[in-house]
Amino acid sequence: MDSTSAHFTKLHKPSQKKPYARGCMVLLFLALGIFFSISIASGIYVYTVYKGLRSEKITPEQIFGRPQDQKTNGIFGKGRPIVGRNDAPIVFVVFIDYECEFCREASGAINAFIRDPYYKDKARFVIRQFPVTKLHPHALEAALGAECAHEQGKFLEMNNALFDAKESLSSYAIKNLAKVIGLNTQQFNSCFDEKRYIDVIKSDMSDGIDAGIQSTPVFLIKDRIIEGAPTLENIKQAVDYLSSSR
Secondary structure, X not given: OOHHHHHHHHHOOOOOOXXXXXXXXXXXXXXXXXXXXXXXXXXXXXXXXXXXXXXOOOOHHHHHOEEOOXXXXXXXXXXXXXXXXXXXXXXXXXXXXXXXXXXXXXHHHHHHHHHOOOOOOOEEEEEEEOOOOOOOOOHHHHHHHHHHHHHOOOHHHHHHHHHHOOOOOOHHHHHHHHHHOOOOHHHHHHHHHOOOOHHHHHHHHHHHHHOOOOOOOEEEEOOEEEEOOOOXXXXXXXXXXXXXXX
């Protein structure tokens, strides 16, 4: 073969794709397929929920909770701490225990909700105490600490600090948290040591028991109850439903 023929053969020799390149293409197509499948499924779900609500085939219970069947007079309490805009139209009443893991999750969802630019003005959360002392030995002290911080206008800061605490919520630890969040420690310690708000906590618990509450967390919305820790999406879903039915 002359040099010209050899050169021609070299130029026209078919290139072979490397095995890993073919594998990458397969993975890419699979990823795209999964993405489009999830997008389509999500769209179908949203449309189904909307259509179901309009036709009443999907009930409010499936969206955000069961109807209340107990006495709820005074469920909002008087002077109870509010998380969110004070005059937001939709009101959640939330019963919490500071040593409850699910309450910590619920508190995280509430904080995320009030940071959301679209939703933050739509709902407020009235926080009420329900320390389950049989299970959580420091829950009552934590509740007292939250109420004493509320006295100084820093309920949310103490609420978050208590849920974020990595150590036991002993009296010493709670007083240290008061110092960390910038409270007047002399005023706080006096309030805490004399159990100034014990009657307020008892009143919260009494109202909760009257509403049929046995564990935490519990969210009450109008005539509905969410039991357990709702996610941020659950809360948004409830707000959307209540907004559309106003």
